[in-house]
Amino acid sequence: MSIAKLVRLLTVALIVAGMPVLAAAQTPSAPQTAALDKVSFGTNWVAQAEHGGFFQAVADGTYKRYGLDVTIVPGGPNVNNRILMISGKIDFFMSANSLQTFDAVTNNIPTVAVASMFQKEPQVLLAHPEANVKTLEDLKPLTLFISKEGIxxxxQWLKTEYGxxxxxxxxxxxxxQPFLADKKSAMQGYVSSEPFTVEKQGGFKPSIVLIxxxxxxxxxxxxxxxxxxxxxxxDLVQRFVDASIVGWYTYIYGDNSAGNAMIKKLNPEMTDDLLKFSVEKMKEYGIVDSGDTLKDGIGAMSDARMTSFFDKMVKAGVVRADIDYRKGYTLRFVNKGVGLNLRPKN
Incomplete structure (x- = not known):
């Protein structure tokens, strides 16, 4: 992406909070305030469907109904919104996964995770149909294209748990392209995006293994x-979490045209076909709504789940065993069943 294009994306982001309400979403009763509290939220990449619930909550007025005037600041290759949040320049940040929560504790960074919009890490490994991959174990003989962050x-967990x-x-x-050229290889990706790219560029549906x-x-x-x-x-944090949850229910199950319109305005590379594909895959694989969310609502977290993942990462040598990882998150703002009435009955 060119610097000029990135600048255009970020410029648009600064006026997100001032955009008109494009649609109304069905929401639970929400607090009303005379004056809106200004809140800024930084994502970790350019606008895309994987951020859709947040954009939906801005575009359809959900945040405003919760007394919030929210500005979304998209991330990008040369933007570090997490640093801006830590330094007080923005209020909230969309962190990638629980490893960042552990990293904050390790480095004595005074941040806390207050909700998890995805119950599942969307990381997948994609393979050619000819490789006949049905399970994770079937990937072991293949060449694996993995990023330095993934390594x-x-x-490390794949090495420890599966050899x-x-x-x-x-x-x-x-x-x-390297993956497309080698039928005995597999490539990392997100379940909601890279399979779409492979289908378009390679002309085939890849096998998908969600780790x-x-x-x-x-x-x-x-x-x-x-x-x-x-x-x-x-109270402000609770309202931001609750409104974000409602935004995600609407984006996944309701009329998400308002959120998608905002995403496309910020990032013209997001096509209608890709946005539709992404939402379908997030639903199919239970990325947003599965497991504990079925009872506790989107955003759910638990001590048992955090402990389980921490233990696995210690065993894999990814994080230190001596950190108090519980300092990195709180359950105070989640597991309240917010938005459960918005899930389709069927």
Whole structure:
């Protein structure tokens, strides 16, 4: 992406909060305030369907009904919104997964995860139909295209739990061409995006292995804020979490045209076909709504789940065993059943 294009995306982001309400979503009773509290929320990449619930909550007025005037600041290759959040320039940040929660504790960063919009890490490994991949184990003989970030995180778990061989790994540079050219290879990706790219460029439907379904039970797309803000303004944090949850229910199950319109305005590379594909895959694989959310609502987290993932990452040598990982998150703002009435009955 060119710098000029990135600048245009970020410029548009600064006026997100001022956009008109495009649609109304069915919501539970929400607090009403005379004056809106200004809130800024930074994502970790450019606008896309994987951020859809947040954009939906802005575009259809959900945040406003919760007394919030929310500005979404998209991330990008040269934007570090997490640093901006830590330094107080923005209020909330969309962290990638639970490893960032543990990293904050390790480095004494005073942040806290307050909700998890994704119950499953959307990380997948894609293979050619000719490789006849049905399970995670079937990937072991293949060449694996994995990014440097993947090597130091989930691949260490694959080595420890499933005996994968690092000698089989080649660098993944977010270009699918090496994978497309080698039928005895597999490529990392997100279930909601890379399979679409492979279908368009390669002309075939890849086999999909979601590592979350094999025990990589990290939370993903967490809402993170400064610990001081969570402690000093719990009502504001609660309203932001609740409205975001409602935004995600609407985006996944309701009329998401308002959120998609905003996403496309911020990032013209997002086509209607890709947005539709992404939502369908998030629903099919239970990325947003599965497991504990069926009872506790989207955004759910639990101590048992955090402990389980922490233990796995310690065993894999990814995180230190001596950190108090519980300092990195709180259950205060989730598991309240917010938005459950918005899930389709069938």
């Amino acid at each position: 130091v995180s989930y691949f 994968f061989d690092e000698n089989k790994v080649k660098p993944y540079t977010f270009n699918p 979350a379904d094999y025990g990589f039970n990290s939370y993903s797309t967490l809402i993170e804020t400064r610990r001081a803000l969570a402690e000093s303004k719990p």
